[in-house]
Amino acid sequence: MAAAAEIISEMTSTDALQVIPVAGSIGAEIRGVALAGDLPQDVIDAIRAALLRHKVVFFRGQHELGDASQEAFAARFGELQRHPMVKAAGESDALLELTEGYSASVWHTDLTFMPDPSAFAVLRPLELPEFGGDTLWANAANAYAQLPPPLKPLADTLWAIHSTDYDFDGNFSEEYRARMRDYGQNTKKHVARTEHPVVQVHPETGERSLILGAWLQRFVGLGNADTAKLFDVLQAHVTKPENTVRWSWRMGDVAMWDNRATQHRAVPDYGEGPRVLRRATVLGTVPTGIDGRQSRRLED
Ligand SMILES: O=C(O)CCC(=O)C(=O)O
Ligand SMILES: [Fe+2]
Numbered sequence: 001m002a003a004a005a006e007i008i009s010e011m012t013s014t015d016a017l018q019v020i021p022v023a024g025s026i027g028a029e030i031r032g033v034a035l036a037g038d039l040p041q042d043v044i045d046a047i048r049a050a051l052l053r054h055k056v057v058f059f060r061g062q063h064e065l066g067d068a069s070q071e072a073f074a075a076r077f078g079e080l081q082r083h084p085m086v087k088a089a090g091e092s093d094a095l096l097e098l099t100e101g102y103s104a105s106v107w108h109t110d111l112t113f114m115p116d117p118s119a120f121a122v123l124r125p126l127e128l129p130e131f132g133g134d135t136l137w138a139n140a141a142n143a144y145a146q147l148p149p150p151l152k153p154l155a156d157t158l159w160a161i162h163s164t165d166y167d168f169d170g171n172f173s174e175e176y177r178a179r180m181r182d183y184g185q186n187t188k189k190h191v192a193r194t195e196h197p198v199v200q201v202h203p204e205t206g207e208r209s210l211i212l213g214a215w216l217q218r219f220v221g222l223g224n225a226d227t228a229k230l231f232d233v234l235q236a237h238v239t240k241p242e243n244t245v246r247w248s249w250r251m252g253d254v255a256m257w258d259n260r261a262t263q264h265r266a267v268p269d270y271g272e273g274p275r276v277l278r279r280a281t282v283l284g285t286v287p288t289g290i291d292g293r294q295s296r297r298l299e300d
Contacts, residue, residue, distance in 0.1 A: 013043050016031075035059060071093060081283040098277045115194045116285060127275060134248050135255065136266075140209035151234070156199050159220040216231065219231075
């Protein structure tokens with residue numbers, strides 16, 4: 001693997017930092033950094049650069065990282081975003097806990113029902129099953145870049161309504177829904193609905209990404225049947241295996257992804273668990289389409 005390693009040179013505190021791609025389209029492991037420490041700004045900048053390029057980065061052996069230091073590390077990349085519906089985990093201020101009860105086992109981009117979905121997420125395991133329970137990420141920028149030419153103009157003009165209806169349609173366990181802040185277990189209610197461009201321009205890289213995912217309820221101007229078929233056509237370009245990376249978790253691992261250029265999902269192949277992870281989320285900006293129009297929250 002040494003040949004594949006990009007050693008980030010011109011930096012002082014980052015001499016030990018290595019960025020090693022782990023798949024062809026997306027994903028790199030970063031070695032030589034302890035996330036629980038008080039990291040110098042050039043290390044944070046190097047991590048951010050690797051993240052923008054590789055879309056998801058992985059760190060091993062971060063056993064020192066706890067709730068507070070996970071939050072503190074994430075906060076180096078921007079303002080923390082609390083989940084709008086789910087209480088923070090344990091004593092933490094802003095961490096979302098993912099357990100067997102919360103099935104993230106469908107492809108999604110986080111928080112797309114919001115007008116300002118997250119920019120970054122930092123995820124670490126607290127308990128892992130003996131086998132299975134991997135996480136997959138897909139490169140949404142490559143998916144757009146590699147769309148067959150006749151599909152590009154179609155995607156370019158599409159907008160979609162993303163809604164929390166998904167959360168109330170039986171997709172999450174009762175245990176999980178019971179943890180939803182201020183909402184009754186069986187309430188069917190729009191907590192948030194937002195209209196987003198399907199092709200979004202990344203605020204930092206300028207790359208275009210195909211943003212779809214589980215909260216996408218309907219394409220604007222199309223009914224449910226056409227939405228379902230067109231969704232499948234576009235989504236297949238995002239999730240094809242060669243556009244993804246699959247991570248087999250070990251204790252001490254940390255994954256961090258750029259939510260503006262990816263989708264991800266858990267693989268529920270580990271029986272009854274236990275499988276517990278905690279996520280810190282960094283607030284993003286309001287997405288912009290290629291014509292410069294921005295996403296907008298829909299009122300009921
Ligand atoms: O449980 C997983 O592997 C993925 C969790 C997830 O979707 C998230 O942390 O945003
Ligand atoms: Fe997620």
